[in-house]
Amino acid sequence: MTEDYLYFGSDYLEGAHERVLERLIEVNRQPAAGYGSDSHSERAYDLIRQACDCPHATVHFFVGGTQTNATVIRALLRPYQGVLAPNTGHINVHEAGAIELGGHKVLPLPSHEGKLTAQAVEDWVTTFYADANHVHSVYPGMVYVSQPTELGTLYSLAELEALSAVCRWHQLPLFIDGARLAYALASPSNDVSLADLARLTDVFYIGGTKCGTLLGEAVVISNPSLLPHFFTVMKQGGAVLAKGRVLGVQFEVMFEDGFYQVIGREAVAATQAIQDCLVANGYELVDRSVTNQVFVRLPKVLVPIWSDKVQYATWELAEDYVVVRLTTAWSTRPEQVTDLCDFIAQHPAQS
């Protein structure tokens, strides 16, 4: 790893935004109630409710995404139910069986560009109930999707409205994983607001870890009647911090003055610049990204040169190329983007 290594491997490479750190220092010695009932957490809950235009929502803070997904899903489902998810969904592949640990099956549905369509849900549910033997199978109990998706794509408002409508028709709670939500909100392509998410889902979460905090995710329960005694379900899953203030203070900062809405802007602009540069230099994008992740086909001959200089994530191995993911974040600096573009220009894909 050389001095001038270029870090684009993930969006959790650095600590927290300085505004967050400064506030943690400022309030460090204030005595605070435990378990999320301190005044900073309470104020953060209020700010989030306001940002979501959903005054009746309840808000809870978690430390990470796997725990959030596992806890919400376990709390929503009854024993005979499973969770419908796109086959590329995080809970279906990279969570080590966290959903199954809670006793539930993930029911993977075909997806397109990481997204699940309303039609796919409708078809699956209709086929399920049409099967005379469906009582021997796991019932559909809820729907899980991500915004942005694991592939960096976005649901449009129209797509989400349709998905929400089909979920409500079938009485399936809709839960959205927003681990990278700041990069959706900051995308010029996005037309889905926090208020839309609150209106169209039953539960969703607003990612902090990948969006500027040291750690933390904020679960917004827009339909609280579905999740009685949710605090105790969290506790049972080990998802409650004694010093809940640590999360409360951070989200308080993130939701003051609409900070969360803008923190992802440079990252999204950076992926546009990087993609322009890749294309200009003969690289093939898997798909044009509108958020903070770029998926590009790296010719195999260039792998040694790239890996020597650029930190990236390997996504898929093919015969002649490797699909790699380059990720920007709130912490990405303009000079890093410039350096990456210079590197790309020096090593074009065509030869």
Add this chain to the structure above:
Amino acid sequence: MTEDYLYFGSDYLEGAHERVLERLIEVNRQPAAGYGSDSHSERAYDLIRQACDCPHATVHFFVGGTQTNATVIRALLRPYQGVLAPNTGHINVHEAGAIELGGHKVLPLPSHEGKLTAQAVEDWVTTFYADANHVHSVYPGMVYVSQPTELGTLYSLAELEALSAVCRWHQLPLFIDGARLAYALASPSNDVSLADLARLTDVFYIGGTKCGTLLGEAVVISNPSLLPHFFTVMKQGGAVLAKGRVLGVQFEVMFEDGFYQVIGREAVAATQAIQDCLVANGYELVDRSVTNQVFVRLPKVLVPIWSDKVQYATWELAEDYVVVRLTTAWSTRPEQVTDLCDFIAQHPAQS
């Protein structure tokens, strides 16, 4: 709540020790690998191994105690086994069924002053196997105790050696919950070192949340062969942080220059002063505490006066008195102790 309210309600009231916060700021913008494989975590693992004189141990960081207990216990037990614990043990009362969520029964044993004796374990196990029908019951699979205990008492080295010996005889892994371990290590009454813990247990954890960090607990696996693929079990339980650095940096600080060994000293001295003062003013202690928690019987007539001025935890309701817990911490300041003692002197128990 008045300006000069006295906070003795818990040991997680304030943020982190300033040394911890400063280091978090210092390294904030260093890019770091995720999931506990960054250089700060790696160095912290080394420092902990050294402090425990246990070079072959593996170390993992968790965010909180419930999750730590649930994950370690789930990873150690087979389906037909349960965990033996003192009936006052945290996992038996205040963890909302976290152990049962993993499919295992907590088998509560009689305890004395919050402690489980070697003899009690021996008797239970002998009785279990003597029952001709024991194959219809949950097998003993491991032993869980806390140091200090939930009642603020300490196992002596001799007691722990005996407990460890009986566990090894019966091939029951011994797991020690050290949520408040700094206050044991700082107690003049203590004769159990970190190295003793590593030597006598199979797994134990070193508390951070209540001992000076923003959050975090360090699990030390002194017998790693018992816990293959423990990282994946952690991940499955939602116990892995993407930004593992947040925990690594904090424990790095705590284990530099033996800091963890001394951080609890003022808190332990403070409980001595408070207890002296209580006794001198006619209050009856449940038991003389040697760590950072004081349990005292508060006559019912004094409850309104105390609750107006002092934050404490209500432990048990009796006819004429209330058992309350006063807790000191690394963050307790001398003037707070002085103020509390002044208050006690003004409101003696006898009148």
Add this chain to the structure above:
Amino acid sequence: MTEDYLYFGSDYLEGAHERVLERLIEVNRQPAAGYGSDSHSERAYDLIRQACDCPHATVHFFVGGTQTNATVIRALLRPYQGVLAPNTGHINVHEAGAIELGGHKVLPLPSHEGKLTAQAVEDWVTTFYADANHVHSVYPGMVYVSQPTELGTLYSLAELEALSAVCRWHQLPLFIDGARLAYALASPSNDVSLADLARLTDVFYIGGTKCGTLLGEAVVISNPSLLPHFFTVMKQGGAVLAKGRVLGVQFEVMFEDGFYQVIGREAVAATQAIQDCLVANGYELVDRSVTNQVFVRLPKVLVPIWSDKVQYATWELAEDYVVVRLTTAWSTRPEQVTDLCDFIAQHPAQS
């Protein structure tokens, strides 16, 4: 084991009542629908509903008690809840962690003669909610008791009415384990009918295995709205037989002409005779039994003589005596009782 060994070890020693076997033979080659939807099962459901005077009840057949208890409890509870049970309850001791496998804690309450009082439930629940920290603990979610109890005692109608009332007040479903229910119904001391059970509980089960069938227990859900999609929960727990007819046919026989109400009579009469004989010969009963189990203190010097001649279950080891259980059943023959009484008379306790 000699030719004239006397079998009083359990109530599952022999096969099925001849009426049951004959019917199984009679219908053996009739083709029948699977999974409990055959005509014999349907008729048995009806007969049971009639016997319980509960036309809206749903009925399901299980193969054994552990599975029944585990499935009903898992279906009734939400993740944050546990089941209140007398500390002597079967689910707390001899079911190998079956309830915990479903993710739930058994919350043992003090019992008297194997019974749980309405007051004990009221006190526990009141204390639970009075604890300011109760959100960190397992919530009470239902109540489990047995009729007859594991100690052979009976709840009176008044006791059951009180227990039911306190459960309804606190919205805790009441579930009664009737593994030996035929011996309650046949007891002159009993004043609780099947209709009372249906009226006062939300779910209860009628034991077959110990009461005359080859195997099988009938779950009566008097409050079906609590258990949606119960068939699928059963299937998930492996509790559904492909050839459901095997259970349906047997319960059809048991509930024709009130047969279940009378099948236990000889067994109950036999325990009275045996107890009279024991007392007359100086033996000390633990308690006078009114159903089909006798608990008696066997002086240690008599153990070799008894064990040579009588099959019994060892219940508890004391200094000078052993508590043993003698069990009668629908299959006990008068000459066996006579032989046992002769043996007792030849070996009186006093000498």
Add this chain to the structure above:
Amino acid sequence: MTEDYLYFGSDYLEGAHERVLERLIEVNRQPAAGYGSDSHSERAYDLIRQACDCPHATVHFFVGGTQTNATVIRALLRPYQGVLAPNTGHINVHEAGAIELGGHKVLPLPSHEGKLTAQAVEDWVTTFYADANHVHSVYPGMVYVSQPTELGTLYSLAELEALSAVCRWHQLPLFIDGARLAYALASPSNDVSLADLARLTDVFYIGGTKCGTLLGEAVVISNPSLLPHFFTVMKQGGAVLAKGRVLGVQFEVMFEDGFYQVIGREAVAATQAIQDCLVANGYELVDRSVTNQVFVRLPKVLVPIWSDKVQYATWELAEDYVVVRLTTAWSTRPEQVTDLCDFIAQHPAQS
């Protein structure tokens, strides 16, 4: 449903083979030890060990397939592991989440004619470990397949040897579901003996419910060191019968004089006759079956005529036809086959 309705809907339509019933009657009043330790069960274990040429195997009886699969899989896997299965495997589709209830993920692999190839397992495992992030995913912990498969096909000895070898190379226990094993053993196309199954697997089960008993499946653990305290795991899962004799007596009959080896012969011959007749009358088979299940494409126009006269299972709905399953069994009588063939001849597919 007319008098002369033709039952080919499943292989669990009738009771038990008369030899089984007669023995149950014969031994009905013999007192027997409980929970599978009676003399009939012990003898059945011996007969099965002999039939499998595997003297060190342990044998356990279960009541049904879902419970058997769930219990064996739960006992074999550690928390971080899942079970590899063909995507058409019973545990992946029709067991209502029974595997997930135990906390484990089913990892579906592509299959061909219901079978999993050694190569498919090898590829999956290699790809899994090649993924640098595999520690975030469920580990492969065992392999599950069925003989015959859910589609009526058979693994050849060569295929099974290859599958077993790849499992052993990767230390993945191999478990075979033999719910319909009698129909494999009776097939002229079969070259896999019970001894082969014992030699090549770690655990497999011999189906009773669909092969002549009232109920029951016999688990053969050819590698007992993998499953310590298996009885208690069974008990925990509610899979132990108090009157274990009910299963022991039936399997004793099934394994006397090689009865299990031959009981499926007529059923297999019948499927040949039915397939010949179908083909002769213009029907298209999905695949030529060599066991007791026939899968045939029924033109939609013929559905009303067929369903009026023949009980069958609907397998799949297509545009112009319906795939239906016709099943024969030990209980199928020659005249039923003749009647079905007559019906087919009267209603040919071409018109």
